[in-house]
Each structure stands twice: as structure tokens, then as C-alpha cells.
Amino acid sequence: MIKLEKLSKIFETPNGGTVMAADKVSLEVPEGEICVLLGPSGCGKTTTLKMINGLIPKTSGKIHVAGRDTDTIDPVELRRSIGYVIQQIGLFPNMTIEDNICIVPDLLGWERSKARKRAAELLDLVNLDPSIFLKRFPKELSGGQQQRVGVIRALAADPPVLLMDEPFGAIDPINRAVIQDEFLKMQKELRKTIAFVSHDIDEAIKMADKIAIFKDGKLEQFSSPDDLLARPASDFIASFLGSDRTLKRLSLLKVSDVMLSGRVRVSAEEDVGKARDMMKEAGHKNIVMVGPRGRARGYLHLNDVVEATGTVEEHYQALPTTVNVDADLRTAVSQMFRHDTTWMACVDDDGFFKGFITQRAISHQLGATYRDTLAEDLT
Amino acid sequence: METLVFISQNLDLIFERTVQHMSIVFVAIGLAIVTGVPIGILITLNQKAADIVLYIAAIIITIPSIALFGLMIPVLSLIGQGVGYLPAVIAVLLYSQLPIIRNTYTAITNVDPALREAARGLGMTPIQRLRRVEIPLAIPVVMAGVRIAVVMNIGITAIATYIGAGGLGAFISRGISQSDPRQLITGALMVSLLAIASDYFLLWLQKRLTPASSSATAGGH
Structure with a gap:
């Protein structure tokens, strides 16, 4: 034009x-x-x-x-x-x-x-x-x-x-x-x-x-x-x-660009042992607990429930913060630093749990370009 | 007291001479606007021409009025108009050029460059820029020049009586030659009143010609 x-x-x-x-x-x-x-x-x-x-x-x-x-x-x-x-x-x-x-x-x-x-x-x-x-x-x-x-x-x-x-x-x-x-x-x-x-x-x-x-x-x-x-x-x-x-x-990047899938999740009435197995299987240290319709309600930390029994509801902690999937990463990182956390649950406009982001995933995303450049330089 | 009696007995004469006086000033200023404003606009196109024109206009204004009248007598005698109305009008016309040309020139050249750029960037031709932006913005400053010219020349026209142009100056010159303070004071008073009244009228006119809010200070920037 x-x-x-x-x-x-x-x-x-x-x-x-x-x-x-x-x-x-x-x-x-x-x-x-x-x-x-x-x-x-x-x-x-x-x-x-x-x-x-x-x-x-x-x-x-x-x-x-x-x-x-x-x-x-x-x-x-x-x-x-x-x-x-x-x-x-x-x-x-x-x-x-x-x-x-x-x-x-x-x-x-x-x-x-x-x-x-x-x-x-x-x-x-x-x-x-x-x-x-x-x-x-x-x-x-x-x-x-x-x-x-x-x-x-x-x-x-x-x-x-x-x-x-x-x-x-x-x-x-x-x-x-x-x-x-x-x-x-x-x-x-x-x-x-x-x-x-x-x-x-x-x-x-x-x-x-x-x-x-x-x-x-x-x-x-x-x-x-x-x-x-x-x-x-x-x-x-x-x-x-x-x-x-x-x-x-x-x-320039959105939360959804680096978000990890939220398929791994538990609901309140499920057994805490099942939650533990899911974490181990996925290699996660935390798992998000969702409400009956899929809203993010809280989470379990693996170390806290190693010996625990009963339902998830009896052991969960409140999420310190959540971030909207459409927010930019600048907002997300700022929020993580403010709450001194290395991961956050991502929700949509209605509060439904969509996935989670970790500091590691963000730095991996940003660093990917540099690693590529480095690889080009070496070959 | 004697002066007041004189005034009351000579109202007809005073009126006649005031009209004479005003006709010299306003005809001449009218012509000066018609010539001075276009000259002021034209010289914005060329810095060198501007310098020369403003210099000449400045020289003219330094010539004492009585000398200017004297200089014009032999020239205008060639067409049989050595004394009277015509040389008076020409003198006022010449004296008015500096304030009118200079104010026009200054007003146009001082239009904010950003406005000029906006006008150009939006696709106005040079003539459209002048007509829609530069001249409207210049009007207050041009009018200020006209006011200066009018007030100054009401005074100068009083001297034109010595070349037979009549006007309120006649009271003053007769007052001096006949040692009559009544006539002298009447003339001086009327010239001053005329100058003040004209100034106020032109100030009113200037405000009318300026868009209401472009001079207002309301609103932040």
C-alpha cells in the first residue's frame, strides 16, 4: 500500500x-x-x-x-x-x-x-x-x-x-x-x-x-x-x-502463548491419593482443584500431601492469584513477582481454569530465539 | 468658559471641519489598507524584498509632516493639486504604510509553523492557506496596525491645514495666528476626542472580526 x-x-x-x-x-x-x-x-x-x-x-x-x-x-x-x-x-x-x-x-x-x-x-x-x-x-x-x-x-x-x-x-x-x-x-x-x-x-x-x-x-x-x-x-x-x-x-506475548495445558486437574470430592498419583505421573509439584463447572478453586502441593488421606477438599490451599489467558506476559510476570510464586493458574474471563504458566516456561519461550541464533552461529 | 461659549456658537463649523478631517484620514487609511495589506502579504514570500520595503516605509515615517507637505507641493503642482485635499490624503497614506505593512508582515510570518505544516499536509494550496488560515489569524495584529495608523494620522492631519486641506487643524492655526485661545483649545480638544473615539471604535471592530474563542484562554493545553 x-x-x-x-x-x-x-x-x-x-x-x-x-x-x-x-x-x-x-x-x-x-x-x-x-x-x-x-x-x-x-x-x-x-x-x-x-x-x-x-x-x-x-x-x-x-x-x-x-x-x-x-x-x-x-x-x-x-x-x-x-x-x-x-x-x-x-x-x-x-x-x-x-x-x-x-x-x-x-x-x-x-x-x-x-x-x-x-x-x-x-x-x-x-x-x-x-x-x-x-x-x-x-x-x-x-x-x-x-x-x-x-x-x-x-x-x-x-x-x-x-x-x-x-x-x-x-x-x-x-x-x-x-x-x-x-x-x-x-x-x-x-x-x-x-x-x-x-x-x-x-x-x-x-x-x-x-x-x-x-x-x-x-x-x-x-x-x-x-x-x-x-x-x-x-x-x-x-x-x-x-x-x-x-x-x-x-x-508482545500473551499468557496463552506459553500456557501449559490444564487437562491435569482434580475436583474437590476426589481422593487425595489420586491427586498425588496424577502429580507424580505428570511430573508436577502442584495440581489445581476445580469446582463442579471447572472454575479454579485452589491447589494441592505435592510435598504437603505425601502422607495425606481423604478428599482433596480437606487438604487444598487457596490460589494466591490467577491470571487471565489474554493478559500479556509482562502483566503475568509482574503478578508472579508480586505474589512470590513460580507458577500461576490461568483462567478465562469467566474464571474457568484453562491451564497454568510457570516462570520456567516463560524463560524457555524467550530463550528459544536466542538458542536458535546460537545454534546457527555454531554450525 | 469662553471656550464653551465659542463651541456652542460654532457647532456647525466644528461639525463641518470634523467631517473634513475624518474624510482625509479615513479615505487615506482605506487606501493604505488596500495597498499596505497586500504588500505586507507579498513580502512574506521574499526576505530581501521585505527588508527593503520595511526600510523604505520606516524612512518615510521619519520625514516631518510639514516637510513632506512642502516636498509634495512642486510635484503635485504639475497636475494643479499642489495644495489642498489631495496632498493631505497622500501624506496620510504614506505615513500609514509602515504600521500596516509591518503588522501584516509580522502577523503572517508569525503564524505558528505547525499550523502552516498542518494546512499544507491536509492539502491546502498556498492561496487556500492564506485565505483560510494565515489571514484570519493575522487580522487582530493587522487591525492593531490600522489603529496605530488612524490615531497617529488624526494628529498629522491637523497640520494639513497649512497646505489648505482644512479640517480641525484650521482652529489651531487660526488660534495661533489670531492669538485666540478659544479656537486653539477647541481644535486641540476635538482632535484628541476624535483620536480617542476612533481608537475605541476600531478596537470594537477588531474584536468583532476575531473569532470569539480563538482569543479565549479557557481550557488547558
Whole structure:
């Protein structure tokens, strides 16, 4: 949907020198995906983004947007067909929120009533009440509200492609997380093709389907967030991602990715001896006790019931904590540390027992990639 | 007391001269807006042109008004208009250029670069950017320039009486030549009142032309 081929930009400096702001950048963003352009300041990510809609003229190379070579499109027409969001938001203070949202539809000559109706729908989409906000001026909104309007203004004419230049950079961390989540939820339905500039590695991991890391105008690595964190292509990238990059991968993985099956379980009225045999057979030190319909109720620890007799109900202990199967591993690990436990029972939204995760399984999952790499190196 | 009696006995004359005075100022300022605002906008396209134009306008404003009137007499005599209404209007027009051009130029160049980038990125042409964003945002500052020009030139027009342009300055010049404080005070009072009244009127107009909430401070950022 967005395709860059050997895209270069050479700036001339005032003292007659030249700077290679973008150096033969080639990448492709498939339809419906978010590609985050990431890197330190001055790495060429913003230059690359602004060449896509012609705000910065390219020196050489090719850009294709929605299958069309941008050289063949009038720049003004091109920009109207691409949504654009900037960090400074850029709402026009002399226009109402409604008129701000309707800018591109108005430029495209939409019928006035159709454009206004669209503005109200879009405000609804980001949870701003149209009856309150349509007629307000930008200064009457908080920073977070303004940036929501900045985003829906870019969506007003329903462009298939969106360019976002550090769109959430000026918002406080709490609001930023909320807006990021809202945006991802919207994106799930809208399926826009998005190029997104960021200098924040955590934001990139959260938002991206693909991450493009830039350094000195060159595209250093272009891969999925997990792949990037697991296999940084150079020392520069490794240090940019941080020494805790393996921990960052935790937020990309779900509990269900490393969960061990919950088939081994006992119910309250069963004999404790049977539970002991099941543990021994499975090689587990613990077994979860479930209620009549399969909800996780408690557990038995092997060492506690070596000599025990009677039913499971007479010996079980309460589970210190459980974790939802859809939670990310970062949450899960945090929870394990908080409760000083090496394993947790996993439940679904209704509390039904699905399986369990162990610290060992998590470190095994994270370490698998590194072991593979090591094996490749040795052969 | 004598002055008040003089005023009450000469209301017709005062009214006539006030109208004369205002017609010089407002016709000239009107022309100055029509010329100065486009010039102010045009020079935003070229830094060098801007420097030259603002420099010339600054020089003009430093010429004493009485000297400017004197300089225009031989030139305008060629078309038989050496004295009277025309040179007065031209002088006011010239003096108004600096505040109007400079304020227009400053207002347009000071439009937040982020707004300019947003306008460009959303697909506005340069003309649409000017019309929808830059000019509306510049209006308060341009109007401030117009107010300065009006107040300043109401004073300068009082001197135009010496080249036979009439106006409230006639009271002052007669008052001086006839040693008549009544006329002198009447003229000075009326010029001041006119300046203050015009300033307030233009301030009101400026507020009307500025979108209600774009100057409000409500809401955080």
C-alpha cells in the first residue's frame, strides 16, 4: 500500500556541504498494517515520512501510495488523499472543531451537510460528545481531546493511508496510553495503512506490525517488533532497544502463548491419593482443584500431601492469584513477582481454569530465539 | 468658559471641519489598507524584498509632516493639486504604510509553523492557506496596525491645514495666528476626542472580526 524504493534525500547545508537525510530507503507497508519508523533524532525517519506526501521533495527514488507512483499525482491532490497527523496537533484556532474536522472534505468539495454529519460520527468514535464539542474552539479542549480531534481530522475523508508524525508525543504518559489504546481499537475496525514516526521504543512495540529502525538516514532493520527485540541486526540497534529488550518482549506475548495445558486437574470430592498419583505421573509439584463447572478453586502441593488421606477438599490451599489467558506476559510476570510464586493458574474471563504458566516456561519461550541464533552461529 | 461659549456658537463649523478631517484620514487609511495589506502579504514570500520595503516605509515615517507637505507641493503642482485635499490624503497614506505593512508582515510570518505544516499536509494550496488560515489569524495584529495608523494620522492631519486641506487643524492655526485661545483649545480638544473615539471604535471592530474563542484562554493545553 505504501512502497518506498531506494528513496533518498540530500539536504544542502548553508556552508555548501550536503547531508544525506535519507539514504536509499526501501520498504513496503502492506495494506492495513502499522509501520513505525523508529530511531534517534536526526536519523531520517521524519524526512522519510514527509517525502511520502511530498511535504519534503525527494532527491531520488520512487514512492508508491495505493499502487500509484506519487510522481504522477499533483502534490495537493496527493495530500488530500492521505491522512496526516502531527505532534503539534495543528488545529486551526480560528475554526470550530467541526470546521477543523471538515477541512479535507470541504477541500474535496463534499456536500456541506454530508461533511458535517461525518464530523459528528467521528467525534462519537473517539468518545467526544458531538453536541458539546462540534461548536467549540480548539483552545477550549484539553491536550488529549485536541489530539483526538487531530487524529479524526486526518480520517475525515476516509483516506486509505495515514501518516502520523509522533502523534502522541506531546501528551502526558497516562493520557498517551489511553489514546494509544483507543487508536489501536479504532485501527482494528478501520484497517488503515499507517506510517508512524516515533522515537519511543515502547510506543513502537505497542503500535507496530512492523518496525523500521533508522540511523544516519539509513534503514538499519525492518522487521516485526518481536523479531526486532529477539534478533537486533547490529550493536547500534541492540543498544537503542536497551539492555532490557528481552523484558520488552514480554508485552508482545500473551499468557496463552506459553500456557501449559490444564487437562491435569482434580475436583474437590476426589481422593487425595489420586491427586498425588496424577502429580507424580505428570511430573508436577502442584495440581489445581476445580469446582463442579471447572472454575479454579485452589491447589494441592505435592510435598504437603505425601502422607495425606481423604478428599482433596480437606487438604487444598487457596490460589494466591490467577491470571487471565489474554493478559500479556509482562502483566503475568509482574503478578508472579508480586505474589512470590513460580507458577500461576490461568483462567478465562469467566474464571474457568484453562491451564497454568510457570516462570520456567516463560524463560524457555524467550530463550528459544536466542538458542536458535546460537545454534546457527555454531554450525 | 469662553471656550464653551465659542463651541456652542460654532457647532456647525466644528461639525463641518470634523467631517473634513475624518474624510482625509479615513479615505487615506482605506487606501493604505488596500495597498499596505497586500504588500505586507507579498513580502512574506521574499526576505530581501521585505527588508527593503520595511526600510523604505520606516524612512518615510521619519520625514516631518510639514516637510513632506512642502516636498509634495512642486510635484503635485504639475497636475494643479499642489495644495489642498489631495496632498493631505497622500501624506496620510504614506505615513500609514509602515504600521500596516509591518503588522501584516509580522502577523503572517508569525503564524505558528505547525499550523502552516498542518494546512499544507491536509492539502491546502498556498492561496487556500492564506485565505483560510494565515489571514484570519493575522487580522487582530493587522487591525492593531490600522489603529496605530488612524490615531497617529488624526494628529498629522491637523497640520494639513497649512497646505489648505482644512479640517480641525484650521482652529489651531487660526488660534495661533489670531492669538485666540478659544479656537486653539477647541481644535486641540476635538482632535484628541476624535483620536480617542476612533481608537475605541476600531478596537470594537477588531474584536468583532476575531473569532470569539480563538482569543479565549479557557481550557488547558
